[in-house]
Amino acid sequence: DASDIEKGTYPHYMLKEMDEQPAVVRKIIQAYSNAEDELTIDDNILEAIKEADRLYIIAAGTSYHAGLIGKQYFEKIAGIPVEVHISSEFGYNMPLLSEKPLFIFISQSGETADSRQVLVRVKEELGFPALTITNVPGSTLSREADYTLLLHAGPEIAVASTKAYVAQVAVLSIAAYVAGKAKGKEIDFDLKTELAIAANGIQTMVDSKEELEQIAEDYLKIARNAFFIGRNLDFYVSSEGALKLKEISYIQAEGFAGGELKHGTIALIEEGTPVFALATQEQVSLNIRGNVKEVVARGANACIISMEGLEEEGDRFVIPKVHQLLTPLVSVVPLQLISYYAALHRRCDVDKPRNLAKSVTVE
Ligand code: AGP
Numbered sequence: 300d301a302s303d304i305e306k307g308t309y310p311h312y313m314l315k316e317m318d319e320q321p322a323v324v325r326k327i328i329q330a331y332s333n334a335e336d337e338l339t340i341d342d343n344i345l346e347a348i349k350e351a352d353r354l355y356i357i358a359a360g361t362s363y364h365a366g367l368i369g370k371q372y373f374e375k376i377a378g379i380p381v382e383v384h385i386s387s388e389f390g391y392n393m394p395l396l397s398e399k400p401l402f403i404f405i406s407q408s409g410e411t412a413d414s415r416q417v418l419v420r421v422k423e424e425l426g427f428p429a430l431t432i433t434n435v436p437g438s439t440l441s442r443e444a445d446y447t448l449l450l451h452a453g454p455e456i457a458v459a460s461t462k463a464y465v466a467q468v469a470v471l472s473i474a475a476y477v478a479g480k481a482k483g484k485e486i487d488f489d490l491k492t493e494l495a496i497a498a499n500g501i502q503t504m505v506d507s508k509e510e511l512e513q514i515a516e517d518y519l520k521i522a523r524n525a526f527f528i529g530r531n532l533d534f535y536v537s538s539e540g541a542l543k544l545k546e547i548s549y550i551q552a553e554g555f556a557g558g559e560l561k562h563g564t565i566a567l568i569e570e571g572t573p574v575f576a577l578a579t580q581e582q583v584s585l586n587i588r589g590n591v592k593e594v595v596a597r598g599a600n601a602c603i604i605s606m607e608g609l610e611e612e613g614d615r616f617v618i619p620k621v622h623q624l625l626t627p628l629v630s631v632v633p634l635q636l637i638s639y640y641a642a643l644h645r646r647c648d649v650d651k652p653r654n655l656a657k658s659v660t661v662e
Contacts, residue, residue, distance in 0.1 A: 311649045313457035313547070317635050318505050320465045323452045324498040324628065327469045328491060330451045338491050340477050344446045347428050348379070348478045351401035356383040357417050358405040359659070361460040362467060364539040366405050368532060368627050369471035375624065376472075376486060377479035386413040387662070390420070402429040402444075405471075407455055407463035408658035409438020416662055418443055432470055434463050448474065457650045458657050459546045461635050464539065465501070468627050469494060493622040497629055500619040504632035507616075511633055514615060515640035518573040518602050519544075522641075524551040525573040526594075527634070528560060530587050533577035536627045540575060540634030547642040547652050557583070557590040570598035575634070579606040579618065579626040604633055 309315040333339040348354070354373055356366040363385055370381040382394065386404075390413065402421045406414050409431060418440060421427050431444040434452050441447040450466035476490040519525060525544060527537035538554030545552050555564060557576070568574070576591045578584050588611070591601050605611065607620035618629045642649050 311457065311639075313459055313461060313639055313649050316455055316457055316462045317632065317639070319453065320462050320505065320632060321498045321502040323462050323466050324469050324494060324501060326451045327466060327473070328494050328498075330449070331470070331473045332491070336491075338473050338477055340448065340474055341446070344430060344448065344474075345477060345481055347401050347430065347446060348377075348474065349481055350399060351379065351428075352399040353397035354379055354381040354401050354403055355396070356381060356403045356405060357386045357389055357414055358383075359386050359411055359413050361464050361539060361542060362405040362407060362411075364535055364542065365464050365467035365471065366403075367535040367538075368468050369403075369405070369475070371532060372472050372475035372624065373478070376475040376484065377482060378484055379478065386411065386417050390416045390662075396425075396427075400427050402427055404429060404431045404433075404440050404444060405467055406431065406438075406440050407434045407450070407452075407460055407467075409433035409435040409440040410658045410660055411440070412660045412662045415439055415443070432467060434466065456657070458652055458655045459543055459635075459638075459649075461543075464631060465628055469497075472625065488622060493625055497621045497625045500621045500629040501632055503619050504629060504636070507633070508636060510616065511636040512640040514602060514633075515637045516644065518575070518600060519548070519550060519637070519641040520644055522550055522573050524567070525575065526560070526564070526568075526599075527552065527554040527575045527577070528557045528587065528590055529554070529577035529580070530557045530583035531580040532624070532627050533557075533580050533583075533587065533630065536630050536634065537575070537577055539631055540577075540638070543635055543638040544641060546655060547638055547649050548645055548647055549653075550641065557587045560590060561593060565594065565597065568594050568597040568599045572599045574599040574601045575637075576601055576603050577605075577630055578603055578609060578614070579630050581609060581623060584609045604630065606630070
């Protein structure tokens with residue numbers, strides 16, 4: 300629908316697409332619900348997942364970051380081992396494969412050449428089954444794979460991926476949950492309810508623009524570089540937050556596992572270096588706070604983004620409470636918006652950053 304891709308009153312597609320995120324999650328819940336109102340995926344895809352002894356997730360960029368979260372979902376919820384690979388590396392440096400692998404390609408556009416190159420090998424040389432998770436029905440990766448799960452995010456125009464990432468994480472959670480149920484795993488939560496709660500949490504985030512704009516101004520106005528740290532799922536979201544900031548504001552940024560910083564990178568911390576720390580993971584919440592103390596002692600300007608229930612005095616921003624596994628859906632949104640406002644302050648072309656294309660069709 301052409302009206303879908305109009306900016307309307309929005310100054311940028313990226314802002315519009317971030318605002319669409321709560322609706323995208325709700326749409327996904329609906330699209331993946333059956334007549335009994337339970338979450339479901341296509342029977343053939345479910346069989347393919349159940350039959351596999353190992354899943355190989357192949358993706359690039361933001362989609363790779365979503366894949367890292369997907370690994371945790373399949374392993375923790377469905378008990379299926381998963382490897383996640385950057386598509387451009389996998390092509391030349393193939394790991395030893397299991398006996399019954401299922402390849403899962405995650406790609407917003409479905410056109411990324413690095414990922415397609417792997418898919419062609421998987422199908423033509425190896426003859427293994429492949430599932431593509433994409434936003435674009437009929438895209439190359441969708442046509443060439445055996446199965447497709449759609450993201451239902453609507454067209455994503457901004458080069459920096461936002462709503463597709465949230466959609467990827469949501470669809471991966473559903474696939475893992477449905478597979479876990481089908482395998483008779485004990486699952487102690489209702490994903491449908493939890494996704495609906497997450498959608499509300501995302502809404503609260505996109506309604507917090509003023510606060511997030513202020514954070515961008517306070518921490519990034521004159522920054523030359525920035526660090527994002529987190530542990531467990533927060534680490535993957537930190538990597539995604541850093542990628543967003545790099546892409547659209549050109550501030551050099553890196554995401555790190557909180558505990559890894561002291562093994563070298565902490566040497567870069569100077570007076571005023573911005574460090575964004577995510578603290579949404581209960582088991583490691585104290586550890587990440589310890590890492591924050593380490594960087595603050597070296598002059599860092601730390602911005603702690605925690606979650607309701609785990610917050611402490613001095614945290615700069617608190618996300619609403621959501622299920623422990625679904626925190627990435629919500630915590631990524633403040634990072635997207637902080638990046639957006641940092642880029643605006645620098646008068647960068649938010650929707651079309653220099654040197655980047657929406658889909659990378661060369662290897
Ligand atoms: C995301 O903000 C990037 N522009 C980029 O990393 C992107 O995610 C990557 O090129 C993969 O694209 P795809 O999901 O369309 O395959």
